[in-house]
Amino acid sequence: MSFERELVVRAQAGEEAAQEELVRQYSPIVFRLVSRFFRHREDVEDLAQDVFFKVFTRIDQVRPDENFPGWLRRVTINTCYDELRKTRRRTAAYEIYGPQQEPETAAPDAGSAEFDEFGTARAALETLDPKLKIPLILKEVEELSVAEIAKSMGITQTNVKVRLFRARKKLAAILGKLDGSEGGKA
Amino acid sequence: MDWIMNSKMDDFFKSERARVFEPGPYFTQRVMAGLAGRKASLRENGIWDGVVAGARPIFALALVVLLAFMAIQVFVPDVPDRGPIDAFLAPDQTDGEHMLYSGSEPSSPELEKMLIITEDGQ
Numbered sequence: 201m202s203f204e205r206e207l208v209v210r211a212q213a214g215e216e217a218a219q220e221e222l223v224r225q226y227s228p229i230v231f232r233l234v235s236r237f238f239r240h241r242e243d244v245e246d247l248a249q250d251v252f253f254k255v256f257t258r259i260d261q262v263r264p265d266e267n268f269p270g271w272l273r274r275v276t277i278n279t280c281y282d283e284l285r286k287t288r289r290r291t292a293a294y295e296i297y298g299p300q301q302e303p304e305t306a307a308p309d310a311g312s313a314e315f316d317e318f319g320t321a322r323a324a325l326e327t328l329d330p331k332l333k334i335p336l337i338l339k340e341v342e343e344l345s346v347a348e349i350a351k352s353m354g355i356t357q358t359n360v361k362v363r364l365f366r367a368r369k370k371l372a373a374i375l376g377k378l379d380g381s382e383g384g385k386a
Numbered sequence: 387m388d389w390i391m392n393s394k395m396d397d398f399f400k401s402e403r404a405r406v407f408e409p410g411p412y413f414t415q416r417v418m419a420g421l422a423g424r425k426a427s428l429r430e431n432g433i434w435d436g437v438v439a440g441a442r443p444i445f446a447l448a449l450v451v452l453l454a455f456m457a458i459q460v461f462v463p464d465v466p467d468r469g470p471i472d473a474f475l476a477p478d479q480t481d482g483e484h485m486l487y488s489g490s491e492p493s494s495p496e497l498e499k500m501l502i503i504t505e506d507g508q
Contacts, residue, residue, distance in 0.1 A: 203393070223417045227409040235407045244407045245416075252417045253424065264409045321398035375395070 208268050212259050223252055230276050236337050237280045251279045253366065270351065277334060277352050284330035324374040332367035335360050 207225075210218030230248045238244050254275050262271055329356065335353065338344045348362075350357045427496040437445055 219421065220414055220418055220488065227413055227417075229408050232406050235405060236402070238389060239405075241407050245410070245413065248409065248413070250421055250437055284500075318398040318401060319393075320396055333471045340399045343403075371395075 202261050204268055205264070208259070208262055212254070212262070219256055219267065222255075226269070226272055229272065232344070233273065233276045237334070237342050247279060247283060253281060253340075273352050274354065277338075281334055288330065289377060292385060320375060324371055327374055328367060328370060332363050335363045336367040336371070339364055342358045354384060 206219050207222055211222055219383050227248060230251050231244060234247045234251070235245045251272075255272060258275070261352060268385060325337075328336070335349050338349045338352065339346070344352070346360050350360045353360070355363075492501060
């Protein structure tokens, strides 16, 4: 039995030392993946903690022949997806029911320090639906293959390809619109 | 896709690859403390806190329905399975006839004797 498998079996039996070792060993992987979707350290830490809570709640579901890092990646991506959806819903609700803002203050100014050289690209990516954003980031930033993305997200490879195509198309449209409005401002 | 050829977008993804947070020195302790807290809370508050908040109304409803069915089983008397003709004739049956046709045993030997005598008398 490999060391990793042994750790998982001991963690499944409720051994705290094994759980602690799993957190220590796999937290860099979880942090790296969560960092792809969230920009603030506090958010990343909170989500990584949530991921490990879920991992230890569902650790009995890890089959003896299952690849633990792959399973962990799936749990992490699902947790990020849920959070992105919640954030999106909150943002949409705030936009509809929140206090009205002046259009000038709603988006960071292109000339300000917080709107750096990738501001437009980042803003475009932020507006994408999580269903499209996640596969795109996994492909372009995490450099996973279509098969790996399909496995991590629990969808078919065709579905991944369709989502990637739509994400790129939508991103191009948003970028075009944002660049146009920036050009119009200047 | 022409946008992917866009060097700006390509540079953006490259910069994103470099943007990685590392776990802090106390992250493991934080997770273990959180896990211990959750276990203790589960022990103190029972399984109700373990149920996801959104699923609680469904659990509560399922519990009420289950209890209602159990109450019906316990409190509503068991009516014998009778057809419409049996049900129509039932009020005309005497206690003796009812016992005879329903196949139940008389509650006491005296009652049994009495029934036999009545039958013989007829």
